Every structure is written in structure tokens, then in C-alpha cells.
Amino acid sequence: DGGITQSPKYLFRKEGQNVTLSCEQNLNHDAMYWYRQDPGQGLRLIYYSQIVNDFQKGDIAEGYSVSREKKESFPLTVTSAQKNPTAFYLCASSIVDMNTEAFFGQGTRLTVV
Amino acid sequence: SQQGEEDPQALSIQEGENATMNCSYKTSINNLQWYRQNSGRGLVHLILIRSNEREKHSGRLRVTLDTSKKSSSLLITASRAADTASYFCATDGRGSTLGRLYFGRGTQLTVWP
Numbered sequence: 001d002g003g004i005t006q007s008p009k010y011l012f013r014k015e016g017q018n019v020t021l022s023c024e025q026n027l028n029h030d031a032m033y034w035y036r037q038d039p040g041q042g043l044r045l046i047y048y049s050q051i052v053n054d055f056q057k058g059d060i061a062e063g064y065s066v067s068r069e070k071k072e073s074f075p076l077t078v079t080s081a082q083k084n085p086t087a088f089y090l091c092a093s094s095i096v097d098m099n100t101e102a103f104f105g106q107g108t109r110l111t112v113v
Numbered sequence: 114s115q116q117g118e119e120d121p122q123a124l125s126i127q128e129g130e131n132a133t134m135n136c137s138y139k140t141s142i143n144n145l146q147w148y149r150q151n152s153g154r155g156l157v158h159l160i161l162i163r164s165n166e167r168e169k170h171s172g173r174l175r176v177t178l179d180t181s182k183k184s185s186s187l188l189i190t191a192s193r194a195a196d197t198a199s200y201f202c203a204t205d206g207r208g209s210t211l212g213r214l215y216f217g218r219g220t221q222l223t224v225w226p
Contacts, residue, residue: 031212035216050210056210090155096212099161100211102212104148109153
């Protein structure tokens with residue numbers, strides 16, 4: 001089954017802790033993206049990567065970090081510097097082309113306790 | 114911001130009725146896409162319309178695009194309770210990073226049986 005998998009589905013973090021969200025895809029897509037979604041809001045881009053070992057900041061990168069060591073994997077670390085991390089996080093992938101659709105994972109809901 | 118904006122924010126209809134959602138955007142685009150999100154889940158791609166297209170159909174979905182007005186509409190005909198979801202429009206930005214999408218805040222559609 002081809003697709004994009006995020007884990008865990010739910011994550012709880014104590015204030016001051018870093019946490020890492022996993023995103024894996026077997027679609028052979030070059031591009032991967034991390035979005036944040038807050039209640040009643042659209043998706044805001046955190047980071048994206050179009051090729052292994054390279055990534056770019058999106059609109060709200062502060063307090064987050066990523067790595068892209070393998071084509072299939074694009075983990076997101078929410079650091080203690082992120083002041084309001086409670087949100088729904090979505091990972092997506094696509095081919096790098098004009099007029100291409102994005103494929104999304106099922107999301108990770110992060111709650112700070 | 115290049116973000117699209119959907120209208121209305123919420124729409125409530127009976128099964129069998131048609132649902133129309135609108136999207137406005139600000140910059141020139143190569144394409145506009147519509148996605149669906151069930152509560153607490155990832156986004157699913159519905160349809161992509163290119164900037165040189167005016168109308169596109171897919172099953173019960175009909176999408177129009179008016180680039181002169183920078184607007185699009187999504188029509189769902191003969192709606193069903195299973196169509197209950199949030200619907201988002203997404204635009205790329207002509208001259209922007211290939212594959213990068215800008216999402217609106219979505220329309221929450223509720224279809225009553």
C-alpha cells in the first residue's frame with residue numbers, strides 16, 4: 001500500500017521538552033512538507049524539503065526543526081522554543097512539478113500538558 | 114498573503130441539496146486545488162483545475178475558475194451525509210516554489226440526513 005504515514009496519532013508533551021513527530025512516505029516523492037493546523041484555521045507551512053539533505057523554512061518555522069537524511073523520511077522536532085505547540089500537525093508529500101497534488105498523512109495531534 | 118479564502122465559513126444543508134463553496138485568492142496561479150478533510154484526519158485531494166481551464170467535473174463535483182476575478186467555486190451536487198467535512202482550496206503561486214501550496218481556512222459543510 002503506497003502512502004504517507006505519520007506517528008504517533010496523539011502526543012503529549014510537558015512544557016520544556018522537545019518532541020519529534022515522524023513522517024514516512026513510500027510514494028517515491030521528492031518533496032515533503034510539514035503543516036500546522038489550529039482549530040478553525042487553514043494550514044500553515046512550517047518547513048518543506050524538495051530533495052534529500054536540503055530543506056527550507058516555511059511561514060512559521062520558529063521553534064521547529066527538521067531533517068531530511070532519507071527520501072522517505074522527514075521528521076519534525078517541536079522544540080521548547082515553540083511557545084504554543086498545541087496543534088494538529090500534518091505531513092504531506094508530492095512530486096516536484098507544476099500542477100501536482102499533495103498527499104497527506106493522517107496527522108499528529110500534539111498537546112502540551 | 115497568497116492564501117486563498119473560502120466562503121462561507123460554514124454551510125448546513127439537507128441531503129439531496131447542492132452545496133456551493135467559493136474561494137478567492139490574491140496572486141497569479143498555475144493551478145487551484147480543492148481538498149477535503151474529515152474531522153481529525155488528513156486532507157484528501159479532490160480536484161485540480163489549471164489556470165487555463167474554466168470548468169472541471171469529477172463525479173458529483175464541479176469546479177469553476179475565473180482568473181480575472183481570482184475566484185473559484187466548488188459545487189457538490191446531490192449531497193449526502195457522508196459529504197460532511199471541511200473543504201479547503203489551495204493555490205500555488207506563479208513564480209513560487211514548485212509544489213508549495215497556500216491553503217485557505219476552509220468551509221465546514223454539514224449535510225443533514
